[in-house]
Amino acid sequence: MVPEGEFEMIHDVVIAGAGPNGLLLACELALAGIRPVVLERLPGRVPVQKANGLVGQVNRLLDHRGLYEPLRGAPGAPRPTPRFVFGAFPLDLHLLDENPLHTLPVRQHRIEEVLEERARDLGVTVRHGHEVTGFTQDEAGVTIGLRGPTGDEQLRTRYLVGADGGRSTVRKLAGIGFPGVTSTDPVSRIAHVLLPEDVRRTADGDFLLPGCPVPFRPFTHTRTEHGVIALAPFTPDATMVATLEWGAAPVDETVPLTLAELRASIHRVTGADLALTQARTPGTFTPRRQVGHNTRLADSYRRGRVLLVGDAAHVHAATGGPGLNLGLQDAANLGWKLAAELHGWAPPGLLDSYHRERHPVGERVFMHSQAQMALMAPGPDTTAVRALFGELLAHPDNLARIAALMAGSDVRYDVGCPHPLAGRFVPELTATTPDGPVRIAELARTARPLLIDLSGGRLPLADLAAGWKDRVDLVPADCPQPPAGALLLRPDGYVAWAVEPGRTDPDGLRRALHTWFGDARP
Template sequence: MDTDVVIAGAGPNGLLLAAELRLAGVRPIVLERLTERSTEQRANGLVGQVVRALDRRGLAEPLGSEPGGPVPRPEYIFAAMRLALQLIDNNPVYILPSPQAKIEAVLEERALELGAELRRGHELADFTQDDDGVTVEVAGPDGTYSLRARFLVGADGGHSRTRKLAGIDFPGVTHDATVSRGGHASIPAEYIDPATGVLRIPGYGDVPPFMHHRSDRGLFAYAPFPGRQPLVHTSEWDEPDTDEMTFSELQESVDRVLGVHLPLIQESPFVRRNVGGNTRIAERFRAGRVLLVGDAAHVHSAMGGPGLNLGLQDVLNLGWKLAAEVQGWAPEGLLDTYESERRPVGERVVMQTQAQSALVAPGPEVTALRAMFAELLTEPATVQHIADLISGADIRYFDGRHPLIGRAVPDLTVDGVRLAEILRSGRPVLLDLLDGSPYASHTNDHVDLVTGSSDRQVAMLIRPDGYIAWAADDANADGLEDALDKWFQGRVLTKATT
């Protein structure tokens, strides 16, 4: 074998997967057709539980998170309506503003630091697979060559060549009624409240920054990112222009959506028009030794910014399972749990983004529906439900006797150290915070045992992706050995001898 895993695509998902595999001792080669990182304006940050997940790998602070761990935000948006997160007790919505170019730079640095190989200017051309591995044909700057690997992972986006070559269908819907326009533009100072940054638009009203605002004619957003060029964005339901996008077209779109003239000041040549969109989920996430992550497996509306939350958590779920398969210790069926756990999550993201798209559509009926929804969003239980949904905090991969089983590990401090810092090795951890517990008498070379004291008395078996395989509140609970055998066969703890 030339390598253990070939990854097609060096976007955020491919780069994080390379880092995860290296943490587990597996050799990946990442193929990327671009010779340099893209400077195209795409994602503007991370939203949801992925911020906590990256904190558990020590990546949140390099991306701009607060020292000492991410802090949930007091408000967000749902379908261009304010989500008052201060109304709820358990706020799961974390936001980490960071341009995709920076995200890719940080993840590339980590992957290379850990020893991953990145081949820019090299692109997946074709592949064949058999019982033992995958032969990948690569189109490189000096011609075509072959790589032999145990597995191939497609992290190559919504138009994934990996998915197409694997013969995996991509069912769903395509709509072409929406035209989105964006560009780098600022607003004259006289329109901006200096204390709050709210736009005061004569003849229209107030528009907060960094939030979508709906009128009966479309959506408008203004994002004055600190230290970066501000962005103006619109969405309309109209016939798209066929000529090359211009700044004047953006100005005209803003005026149509607002119904009044709001002067824009062009900050750069960058302008972009997108027409329509797709909502699709791959028929399967695995075809033999070929797997899909991120947009290669699912595409959906960008409403609410769920894309990287979904894709990067695909990677965190897959990485350790794929490493176990490569290294030969995976329990039977472990790799298949990647799809069984992640497909329902993708389906929920599709559901909620479609719902948000419907709630921002034009028309008086939608306006009436939004008025009713705004009333519901004053109820803490409704806010909690939607916050959990859009952040991914409602994920429970599997049930168990303890309410923590199947869920993401909570934030804890163990003897003054944040649990997120303890989990940075990417190894499974048996965390024992119970006084006089028999679990602390176990030892093993492959599952790290961590003991100590915390505000919460609990024992947990934590998977490398940060989800809880087993938990107990007392020293008499059973099920630990079964959980170890289910997830880490051949890595079962043995009691220490005295």
């Protein structure tokens, strides 16, 4: 252990990993007045294709931070997607009266660019080419060993956060267990390619492959009796083609995936023989093969002054794209709580509530990602289960439940308030404030707790919340048909307290303020 006094600077937070989760956490901390240091072992940002978009409630979270429009590349709030997929079942979500599922097709490389630019604008230090090699922690902080461009060095920090992926060095060094299951099936193959001219499109945009009587819907998985195929035309010059095969012949994982191997897999799955060529768009031909999949969940998201976010805490099949929805909301949940701890106003147990709230959400993704893989496997037993599942999905209530599961809108934290909105992500609302009409998402751009009086300021909330005015912003707003008389909104977008229109509930409000934002001050 190096004595604390020998360090030139004691950092508040060091984040290992400059992927989307680490960068958003850095932004959240910076908005709360903390200046973290982000360490990334890679020397620079590599345009390797990983995630192809954002699925679920994370789109609304990013809208709350003013990040949705830059990622979308156009103005406007998130809108529900009319179609999606679950376990290779098409979900016609336009049939729902209230569709909770939002999607945004955007490449992970672009997500990282936007988040790193925002982080740097907020004063965050991002150090590429620095790898965590070890650490020790004590009651006051963590001493981190690094390997960087100029050799080995050490940093001292109050907290260390591992956002360093599924093979997380931080998690391993912290001794945090990572239980779960590993399967050798399926073998997945994926590449961005140019399809041959004999692949045609229907009036609805579905793909017609030569020799296949059944059309294939784009941006979804289609199951056959021999596997699964997905086709996603992200640009005119590059279509992502992916296959999944169970019980396939062994492959040499040291040999890179070729177009010929992918073509053979497509033929086995669909019967079609496609003469694939390399995509015309530079940099998009990123062939990848993966044998089997891991579904694992850290047994704790915190050990002392070391915490985990994103893939460092959970890995799972990518079916349905739940990864960034899960990981980025981890970051939003942790950011304000860790900042509160560092600022000294966090109530007892607030930082521990990060694991308590997010671990069960990881378990739900653990569950539904495994369920989807099981529903896509070949075989007559699976076909029979799919026939029954398809009947269930024909009922709007079941369709809505699956949509909420994929969106993450079924998450409800236990915040100790009985109102139907309490513990849930705040609904999309437009209200009139003294500055004019505004969406709730626009009010949340500061990432500060909000006490929103939807009666236009007629409730006596200022006096009730006076002891928290340094931490909680009071916003009077008129809403024509308010879902509540007032809302206490946490920085991560979840409702900590709500009251019916025409009521006040002073005891409930004070209790919620104290539970989430600490003691009142004179």
